[in-house]
Amino acid sequence: MIVRVLQSCLARRALPPLALALALALALTGAAPANAAPESPITEAAGEAMWWGDFAALERQNAELKRPGHLDEDGASQIELFRTGVNRSLKGHRTEGEAYFREMDALTLGWAQDHPQSALAHILHAEALLLHAWSYRGGGFAKDVPPAAWKDFNDYLRQAVAYLGAHADVALTDSHAHQVLLQAGRALGWDRQQLDAIRRDGLKRNPEDVGLYFEMLSSVLPKWGGNPRALDDYIKSVVEETRPQYGTAFYARLYASAAESEFGHALFENSYADWPAMKQAYEDMFARYPNSPKRRNSYAYMACLAKDKDTLLRLLGEIGKDAMAAQWGPNGERSLEGCRRWAGQL
Amino acid sequence: MKKRRSWVRPGLALAVLLGLASAVQAASAVPAADHPEDPGFARATEKNLAAVFVLPKDLAIDPELRSAADKISAAHLARVREQLPGWIKEERAIQGDNSNTNRVYYAVVARLFNELALWQVEPGEAAYEQATLAAILSSPSVCRTGSNRPNQDFARKVLRIQAMAPAQRQAALATEAAQLACWGTPRTVPAWPALHPRDVVKAALVGKPAKPEKAAGARAPALPPLLASRLLSDGAPYEKLARDETCLLQHWWLRTSLAQGKSREEVLNAFRYGTLVMASDRFYQESDGEADAAADNPSGRPPYPKFAARFDVTGKTTVSRRFDAQGQAIEAGIVKREIEVGGIRGVRPLAFEDALDAATLRYALHPDTRPQAGKATEPLFTMVWALDPPDAEKPAAATAATPVKTSQTPKGKQR
Numbered sequence A: 001m002i003v004r005v006l007q008s009c010l011a012r013r014a015l016p017p018l019a020l021a022l023a024l025a026l027a028l029t030g031a032a033p034a035n036a037a038p039e040s041p042i043t044e045a046a047g048e049a050m051w052w053g054d055f056a057a058l059e060r061q062n063a064e065l066k067r068p069g070h071l072d073e074d075g076a077s078q079i080e081l082f083r084t085g086v087n088r089s090l091k092g093h094r095t096e097g098e099a100y101f102r103e104m105d106a107l108t109l110g111w112a113q114d115h116p117q118s119a120l121a122h123i124l125h126a127e128a129l130l131l132h133a134w135s136y137r138g139g140g141f142a143k144d145v146p147p148a149a150w151k152d153f154n155d156y157l158r159q160a161v162a163y164l165g166a167h168a169d170v171a172l173t174d175s176h177a178h179q180v181l182l183q184a185g186r187a188l189g190w191d192r193q194q195l196d197a198i199r200r201d202g203l204k205r206n207p208e209d210v211g212l213y214f215e216m217l218s219s220v221l222p223k224w225g226g227n228p229r230a231l232d233d234y235i236k237s238v239v240e241e242t243r244p245q246y247g248t249a250f251y252a253r254l255y256a257s258a259a260e261s262e263f264g265h266a267l268f269e270n271s272y273a274d275w276p277a278m279k280q281a282y283e284d285m286f287a288r289y290p291n292s293p294k295r296r297n298s299y300a301y302m303a304c305l306a307k308d309k310d311t312l313l314r315l316l317g318e319i320g321k322d323a324m325a326a327q328w329g330p331n332g333e334r335s336l337e338g339c340r341r342w343a344g345q346l
Numbered sequence B: 001m002k003k004r005r006s007w008v009r010p011g012l013a014l015a016v017l018l019g020l021a022s023a024v025q026a027a028s029a030v031p032a033a034d035h036p037e038d039p040g041f042a043r044a045t046e047k048n049l050a051a052v053f054v055l056p057k058d059l060a061i062d063p064e065l066r067s068a069a070d071k072i073s074a075a076h077l078a079r080v081r082e083q084l085p086g087w088i089k090e091e092r093a094i095q096g097d098n099s100n101t102n103r104v105y106y107a108v109v110a111r112l113f114n115e116l117a118l119w120q121v122e123p124g125e126a127a128y129e130q131a132t133l134a135a136i137l138s139s140p141s142v143c144r145t146g147s148n149r150p151n152q153d154f155a156r157k158v159l160r161i162q163a164m165a166p167a168q169r170q171a172a173l174a175t176e177a178a179q180l181a182c183w184g185t186p187r188t189v190p191a192w193p194a195l196h197p198r199d200v201v202k203a204a205l206v207g208k209p210a211k212p213e214k215a216a217g218a219r220a221p222a223l224p225p226l227l228a229s230r231l232l233s234d235g236a237p238y239e240k241l242a243r244d245e246t247c248l249l250q251h252w253w254l255r256t257s258l259a260q261g262k263s264r265e266e267v268l269n270a271f272r273y274g275t276l277v278m279a280s281d282r283f284y285q286e287s288d289g290e291a292d293a294a295a296d297n298p299s300g301r302p303p304y305p306k307f308a309a310r311f312d313v314t315g316k317t318t319v320s321r322r323f324d325a326q327g328q329a330i331e332a333g334i335v336k337r338e339i340e341v342g343g344i345r346g347v348r349p350l351a352f353e354d355a356l357d358a359a360t361l362r363y364a365l366h367p368d369t370r371p372q373a374g375k376a377t378e379p380l381f382t383m384v385w386a387l388d389p390p391d392a393e394k395p396a397a398a399t400a401a402t403p404v405k406t407s408q409t410p411k412g413k414q415r
Helices: A002-011 A019-022 A041-051 A053-063 A080-093 A098-114 A119-135 A147-166 A176-188 A192-205 A211-219 A228-246 A249-270 A273-286 A295-306 A309-319 A334-342 B010-018 B020-027 B038-053 B063-093 B100-120 B126-138 B153-162 B168-181 B197-205 B225-233 B243-259 B263-272 B286-295 B308-312 B356-367 B396-399
Strands: B314-322 B327-341 B382-384 B409-414
Touching: A002 B020, A019 B286, A041 A053, A041 A080, A041 B225, A053 A080, A053 A119, A053 B396, A080 A119, A080 A176, A080 A211, A098 A119, A119 A147, A119 A176, A147 A176, A147 B153, A176 A192, A192 A228, A211 A249, A228 A249, A228 A273, A249 A273, A273 A295, A273 B010, A295 A309, A295 A334, A309 A334, A309 B225, B010 B382, B038 B063, B038 B100, B038 B153, B063 B100, B063 B153, B063 B168, B100 B153, B100 B263, B126 B153, B126 B168, B126 B263, B153 B168, B197 B243, B197 B263, B243 B263, B286 B308, B314 B356, B314 B396, B327 B356
Parallel strands: none
Antiparallel strands: B314 B327, B314 B382, B382 B409
């Protein structure tokens, strides 16, 4: 099924630069979204292994973490933490040039040729091509992208998809491949049904790969051609899918991510986010994963956005000195300070 | 810029710790065997050596292996503690009753530096060699000490042992212990590879970054992200790489060489030489380099490298040169060295074998050393490096650093 989707997607033309220009660039998974865990030992180990070119270590870590039951104590997916580290190092620790990305393409292709039965090796090659594509595009506004860069951007995106298509029998056994496909497909302008089919196929491979829910979320954000209604529908559908294991937690997790990626302080004005539902979702989350200072900070931030002073004050009291500015939006320190002032704490 | 830190700096550490500089004058009058500074020098030297054998706390080593390694280092340091007074006496006996204390101490330190170098390139028995190569191949993390200090010799060896199969670790530890027990005894080690591993790797990097249209097979294998970033994005030259990075680059080349069909013995030897810490790395002093540069006189004899003079490094270096149409040397490489170092006897002065290289090459490439008009441009050029006999009344370093007192003979033998 997924191969058919790929073939169909490859046959389509990519969105023209003008259409893409309407959307803001979305940083790949290397740029930590709001819901990403703070640097964990898993991320660090994966990042180091990638940075040093230790494929055997990456293969071991991936094999272990994609097995069931690898969730952090706050419910975060450990395989996501692994991928964050890998992506960060593959992308480079500085603004890398063309020679670097060409080298990464060759390195990962070599790994795939040496380990043809390794899904991870194939996926890393596709990811390298994807990062190469984004190196042309950059993470800024579309208006700032040189016209000639769009061709390279789209060429490399298509190469990544074509590569995964050619090695689908091996690569798609690991849901990491589906995440890469969602990233490429979104940038190439695939329609939502196709992307959702990829997401569902990935979740069949690994039901605990919650990163796929977040990857798909980006595709329904207004800046990527979605709209608030589609976003709300999507989030509600995910809540139903995940209810047995997570209760309604994904309502909060996904809307918090949407706030981070697009809506910011206007979440409750410009989307269909419902504060009572979100509050209940956080409570569900804490019932299952009580030990999460990060999520408590996120909850407090959302309470501030929702103008729920009582909840905010209660949470600020619980947080005490453990405030984590990274969970309070892009300008976290000031945002936290503003919320405290509004709540009368300052 | 790469930060270089010395393992031991007699010029600083010894002078500061022992008050050596001011003590030298008085010391020369004391009978050699009873010199009062010797015990203090031995203690300070052992302390400096101990830094090589203490595994950093944050180095990820299994507790069991760490404990076994610690026992080996403790035994080795105890042995060196016993050996050092003998080495000092031996040196004083060779230099005579009027021995210059500073020269004696430099000679002992040179011997220690050399033992460290020999130990780095010394192969073990067949099983050890096989396990070592497999360990290196298993993961580039064997290069990751997290430190740029030149005293990570033991840490690197223990990292390699950790990468071995558990059943092989015990035997490998026994080999390490046996090799350490050989310090101070005459022994041979494998020769340098035909081409310096540094130059081989540099040549392999010339094709990078590859042109997009070039076929993948026509270039050297891809670099890991760390090296790609440093070499291709930063444009860092080989000499500016940190020690772990150099090790990783040699690791990359080891895999490549094996894939190209080189023998296991050959690639392992190249890896060892490619990651070898030379005495000049352990004893780096910014002031030496500055003094060498300041004393460089294009039209006259090249200055004797301060580092080489300090450690009484003498001998011959033979250079191969390539010339352009105007007779100017455009490429030079050392093809032969006959080096002697005060304090090193019965073994190759491995740690110092490059001590005269830079000065030789600088001289060989200088426009003033081109053959005279009408004469053939012979590719080989030999330089003879000799120091004045030591002056017992003056510290050796000061003697060597004084151009008037330094007599080096760059004989341009065309042969």
